[in-house]
Amino acid sequence: MDVFAKCYEFKRDLEVQAVGLYPFFKTIEGNHGSRVVIDGREVVMAGSNNYLGLTRHPKVVEAAIDATRKYGTSCSGSRYANGTYIIHVELEQKLADFMKKEKALCFTTGYTTNMGAISVLAGRRDVILSDRENHSCIMDATQLSFAETKKYKHDDMEDLERVLEASPAEAGKLLVTDGVFSMKGTLAKLPEIARLKKKFGMRVFVDDAHGIGVMGKNGRGTAEHFGLDNEVDVVMGTFSKSFAGLGGFVAGEERVISYIKHHARQLIFAASMTPASVAAVSKSLDLIRAEPEHLGNLRRVVKLVRGEFQRVGFPVPDDETPIIYVKVGEDIQAFQFWKDLLELGVYTNPVITPGVPQGQSGVRASFMAIHTESDIARVIEAFEKLGRKYGLIK
Numbered sequence: 001m002d003v004f005a006k007c008y009e010f011k012r013d014l015e016v017q018a019v020g021l022y023p024f025f026k027t028i029e030g031n032h033g034s035r036v037v038i039d040g041r042e043v044v045m046a047g048s049n050n051y052l053g054l055t056r057h058p059k060v061v062e063a064a065i066d067a068t069r070k071y072g073t074s075c076s077g078s079r080y081a082n083g084t085y086i087i088h089v090e091l092e093q094k095l096a097d098f099m100k101k102e103k104a105l106c107f108t109t110g111y112t113t114n115m116g117a118i119s120v121l122a123g124r125r126d127v128i129l130s131d132r133e134n135h136s137c138i139m140d141a142t143q144l145s146f147a148e149t150k151k152y153k154h155d156d157m158e159d160l161e162r163v164l165e166a167s168p169a170e171a172g173k174l175l176v177t178d179g180v181f182s183m184k185g186t187l188a189k190l191p192e193i194a195r196l197k198k199k200f201g202m203r204v205f206v207d208d209a210h211g212i213g214v215m216g217k218n219g220r221g222t223a224e225h226f227g228l229d230n231e232v233d234v235v236m237g238t239f240s241k242s243f244a245g246l247g248g249f250v251a252g253e254e255r256v257i258s259y260i261k262h263h264a265r266q267l268i269f270a271a272s273m274t275p276a277s278v279a280a281v282s283k284s285l286d287l288i289r290a291e292p293e294h295l296g297n298l299r300r301v302v303k304l305v306r307g308e309f310q311r312v313g314f315p316v317p318d319d320e321t322p323i324i325y326v327k328v329g330e331d332i333q334a335f336q337f338w339k340d341l342l343e344l345g346v347y348t349n350p351v352i353t354p355g356v357p358q359g360q361s362g363v364r365a366s367f368m369a370i371h372t373e374s375d376i377a378r379v380i381e382a383f384e385k386l387g388r389k390y391g392l393i394k
């Protein structure tokens with residue numbers, strides 16, 4: 001049997017392309033901040049994770065260019081070997097200070113941060129407790145780890161407690177959860193998790209890719225939002241969202257970070273973050289600390305957007321996250337809804353399984369500090385019109 005047989009049999013992409021509804025890998029021809037150019041037309045970008053709008057901030061762009069001039073375009077090696085530059089070490093120190101943890105450690109992507117850190121922390125005789133709607137890289141990390149993984153229903157603390165009760169008392173336990181869930185924008189129930197942490201003696205690992213820079217008074221994330229920084233043992237973040245770069249980090253106790261640093265293959269055998277990315281992230285962190293107006297603007301946008309979605313009839317909660325998920329139904333309907341939105345000048349992201357459970361396909365809209373009132377008016381007008389057409393609102 002040819003190993004490529006499955007590739008020749010795979011036709012789903014061609015079928016969806018044939019009916020003109022293929023929504024993935026859409027090419028962006030120009031990026032003007034809250035607007036982008038797609039198919040030669042300017043549309044509102046309501047699908048980016050650039051929450052604080054810093055990817056085009058002049059100081060961030062300048063920092064990336066300066067670092068490239070100074071250190072070159074690539075570090076050409078792993079952190080373990082020739083790829084640790086002084087700027088990586090300085091960034092880690094700044095991140096540890098910001099997150100109020102002893103140490104931080106940077107990886108080249110957020111994806112490999114989870115793969116590396118989770119898979120080495122949870123070993124052979126341990127149990128990983130994982131929310132069913134955790135990000136795919138957490139799922140992959142649990143498969144890579146030698147620990148037993150037990151999933152609990154999304155944000156269902158009774159189910160989590162039941163799963164914990166059924167786990168061997170002597171096993172080491174690592175609870176892993178998104179802080180802000182990436183697809184639906186819901187929050188992990190950290191107060192309940194903290195209670196169960198005490199009861200069962202487990203450790204808590206929060207992937208706060210969508211929370212850092214966004215949640216909490218200082219933008220320190222979901223734990224700060226709940227006033228529970230000390231209950232989270234390891235916090236993980238990505239740089240591809242609020243930090244306007246590419247990469248990821250974990251922060252926690254010095255001994256724990258050192259263990260990850262000397263065991264995670266994704267760190268040891270992968271080239272380090274480029275100088276441009278390190279500098280962009282470092283400058284973004286400076287701006288997050290020195291210019292709270294970026295977070296202030298995001299909060300205003302989120303409040304306005306959520307209020308507007310509610311006004312036109314969508315069942316959107318009063319949360320503070322910039323992610324709004326609109327469930328449409330089956331994949332094809334979601335693709336059609338997505339396409340109709342784009343025709344009305346609004347780019348969002350279609351979401352299907354495994355991003356969400358089967359039958360809950362839809363579109364994910366995400367908002368940025370740089371969205372203007374007229375961007376938001378365009379988004380709401382399009383959602384209202386299509387929401388009625390698709391029977392999602394009255």
Ligand SMILES: Cc1ncc(COP(=O)(O)O)c(C=O)c1O
Nearest residue numbers: 109110111135182207209238240
């Ligand atoms: C919750 C979560 N964790 C991790 C990642 C991976 O981060 P990155 O894309 O920066 O590698 C993502 C990215 O989409 C995410 O949403």
